[in-house]
Amino acid sequence: MVDLWDVRREYTQGRLDESTAAEDPMTQFHAWFEDYRATDPIEPNIMTVATVDADGRPWQRVLLLKSYDQNGLVFFTNYDSYKGQHLASNNQVCLHFFWLEKERQVQIQGRVSKLSREDSGRYFHSRPRQSQLGAWASQQSRPIADRATLESAYADVSERFDGQDVPLPEYWGGFQVTPERMEFWQGGAHRLHDRLEYSRSDVVWSKQRLNP
Structure with a gap:
């Protein structure tokens, strides 16, 4: 057995408070994204994308976020790939960003829809x-x-x-993820992390603190 019990660090860089966090999660996402990008990482838009196949098995892979706004987050892929097949049969997806330098994570659950061929073509070219x-x-x-x-x-x-x-190949294009739940995690000392959960009902977002 490889013992990793002593691989441990304290998280002390910041706090996340429900009273000062943005009311809209995409506004909060943008603030954190720009803050992380200012650290000059290699690719600040790296994210893990999780899907579920027809047998209920979860899959993950690392992709690049290519755009975002109040309507959602966009990535591109081959529609015939494994993830494309998964999303064709189950349009629910989870995105995960881990910004270690800032001791932060963002998790986003939502549903995908294909971009128009025109929008996909603009990015492709x-x-x-x-x-x-x-x-x-x-x-x-x-x-x-x-x-x-x-x-x-x-x-x-x-x-x-x-x-x-x-x-532009017929089988290639973009997906837009429309968020339904977003969670922001800020590392804290003694494993007393800050977690804020945003959930949406229709077009209205609510937020609450979660136990770490």
């Missing part, structure tokens, strides 16, 4: 050309013989679209 070609070369989540096969597929699509714009 803002990506580096190599990434656009990669979306065509990779049949995400499907078995593949070896790395050489993938590189050959990339070479093929690169030649196919040589001298022209790379079109």
